[in-house]
Amino acid sequence: MIKTPSHFVRPQLWFEDVSVGQELGPLRKTVTTRQLVMYAGASGDFVPIHYDKDKAAEAGHQKVIVHGALKSAFVAELVTGWAGETGRLLELSVQYRGVDYVDDTLTCRGRVTAVGRQGAQGRVDMEVWVENGHGMVSTPGKATVALPVRAEIPGG
Amino acid sequence: MPEPIITAEMLVFTGMDSMPVTYDVEKGAVAKFARAIGDLNPLYIDDLVARNSSYGGLIAPPTFLRSLIPGRYAKPFPEPFSYVLDGGSSYTFFAPVRVGDRITVTRRFVELFEKQGKLGTMLFRVQEIKYVNQHGEVAATQRTTTISYGTGQRDPAIDDL
Numbered sequence: 553m554i555k556t557p558s559h560f561v562r563p564q565l566w567f568e569d570v571s572v573g574q575e576l577g578p579l580r581k582t583v584t585t586r587q588l589v590m591y592a593g594a595s596g597d598f599v600p601i602h603y604d605k606d607k608a609a610e611a612g613h614q615k616v617i618v619h620g621a622l623k624s625a626f627v628a629e630l631v632t633g634w635a636g637e638t639g640r641l642l643e644l645s646v647q648y649r650g651v652d653y654v655d656d657t658l659t660c661r662g663r664v665t666a667v668g669r670q671g672a673q674g675r676v677d678m679e680v681w682v683e684n685g686h687g688m689v690s691t692p693g694k695a696t697v698a699l700p701v702r703a704e705i706p707g708g
Numbered sequence: 709m710p711e712p713i714i715t716a717e718m719l720v721f722t723g724m725d726s727m728p729v730t731y732d733v734e735k736g737a738v739a740k741f742a743r744a745i746g747d748l749n750p751l752y753i754d755d756l757v758a759r760n761s762s763y764g765g766l767i768a769p770p771t772f773l774r775s776l777i778p779g780r781y782a783k784p785f786p787e788p789f790s791y792v793l794d795g796g797s798s799y800t801f802f803a804p805v806r807v808g809d810r811i812t813v814t815r816r817f818v819e820l821f822e823k824q825g826k827l828g829t830m831l832f833r834v835q836e837i838k839y840v841n842q843h844g845e846v847a848a849t850q851r852t853t854t855i856s857y858g859t860g861q862r863d864p865a866i867d868d869l
Binding site for chain 1: 737740741743744745746747749751761762769770771774775777790791792793794795796797798799800801804827851858860861863865866
């Protein structure tokens, strides 16, 4: 028997099921030094403030800091997980306004801000953000996804 | 007011394109990236699920593009500072990046400005990175802002940003 991953069991999200104000998340990530080292290796970003606490202190940080691009990956996971397999991420933008520290639990959330049709597809705009363990938004952003439209699928 | 730090020598970089670099999108590299970000979506790691999906095969997570590091400019940027921070990224996606793709990466230096903040004078560099696949399609673009500040012992990693 083929093991079906749990998020594939969830029914596909259709454009018709989305409305303005709908929320995404929370997606929580506790970022360990181990994860930062894995991310440095996988991304090729070896700037030492992400794994060397002395270098982080020299650059003015109280602890090793989380790669901004890792936070963008978390936000992308939030959005693509929500949009499902036939949803498509069209745009993603994030601003790293504040640094986040290792061992903090980061929470990614989103909220639908606009919905509209674009040809045979639905287009959904949303605001997305990352909050640190103190509930402060360090990373605000925006995303746009295309979703399938039930009315466009024969027999859908 | 502190002295401006942007020089004519820096401004010549505006509009400059980097040397292109071409990468093979390898299955192992995509899986390693997916594990590193903690996103175990089977579209990134499970051949069978991916083959039966609307993509027809394994794809890379959206920000995997970040690991396809652009090439250097014809000459090194005269960086006045020692430390860097990532200011943010703005991606537009046109086509999925698939395992087996060959992606050619080029970046353009689009903007340079300075600001005063709690870290003192900060230099902002905005670059636009273009990812073109083996079919000649632009798969995605990324507009990225790099902030540099402070004087101290410089890390060589700064020269790749």
